[in-house]
Amino acid sequence: MKKVIIPLALCLITAACGGDENDGKTEPEMKISSCYVVSSSSGQSENFSSPVGMYITSEAGQPYEGSGVWSASYNSGAWAMDKPVYVTKAGKVYAYYPYSSNDSPPVLPLDMTRQTDVLYSRVASPIAPGSVSLSVKLYHALSKLVVSVKGEEVTGLSLSSPVKCRFNICTGEFTDLQSGQVTSTDGRLFVVPHVTVGKEMIITLKSGKQYTYSVDGTEFRAGESYTYEFQLNEDRDKLEILDISVEDWINDNNYNDYLRR
Known part of the structure; x- marks a missing residue:
């Protein structure tokens, strides 16, 4: 009977090739x-x-x-x-x-x-x-405030509200709220949902003049946009409210822009 001799190198190659079949993941990817x-x-x-x-x-x-x-x-x-x-x-x-x-x-x-x-x-x-x-x-998850003044440019909006907190992405809950002044450089402001107590919005116009408007007792809810439309009185020393509206937060062009950065 003849002996069949298989070189050791060939055995190693065969074993290596056979092992590759199980190296890859077979589970589906998300x-x-x-x-x-x-x-x-x-x-x-x-x-x-x-x-x-x-x-x-x-x-x-x-x-x-x-x-x-x-x-x-x-x-x-x-x-x-x-x-x-x-x-x-x-x-x-x-x-x-x-x-x-x-x-x-x-x-x-x-x-x-x-x-x-x-x-x-x-x-x-x-x-x-x-x-x-x-x-x-x-x-x-937040609330949005939008302020406009007829015939004027709003260059700042500020409100004393939760400035730092913790947000649970599973439950939508805000905890460990720390109050402070939340400020923007235009007529839009993002705030943590909360109920205001004795608070006023501070509205700054391009002229540098500042005006206030009470939002005491307002409940700002997640996913809602609160729009305030004003005009200056004849003496230009006070704001007169024209309209207040609350609606679902709808994305505008600026919003889409900063999501695309």
Whole structure:
């Protein structure tokens, strides 16, 4: 009987090739099909391209893998995760904006002096090995104040309100509120939802003159826009209210612009 001798090198190559078949991940990857900011009860804005945070947990509420934090960005006509999410078990996805690589969800610190909008998904999106494609809807967590003065340019708006706090992206709850002066350099102001007590808006015009208007007892709700229209009296020393309206926060061009940075 003849002996068959197989070179050792060939054995090693064969073993290496066979091992490659199990190196890759076989679990499905999570995909983002779309991401929208809901602008009214029945409408939604167009896609935007800023990074969106993704906090992913197990069904029990524990981080999915590691810290449980990913981000998604809109590039070349499609949404892409910063690193793959292999869906090995059922879980929940909480989306939020703005995103930072230093985030430690679910509770994030907020500084209202930065006047950055805050968005969150309000309701978690479920994932499972057989359901990995998500359409993310984001909602406004803050309230927006809009002030105009007939025939004048508003160059500043200020209100004593929560200036620092912590925001839970899973529950939408604001905690550890610290009061201070929140200021903008135009007629729009983002504020943490709250009920005002003995507070006044300070309105600055291009001339440098400042005027006040009481908002005592006003309840500013999340996702709502409060519009105040004024005119100066004949002596130009007081503001006269023309109209006050409250409506769902609808995105305008400036809002879309800063989401696209």
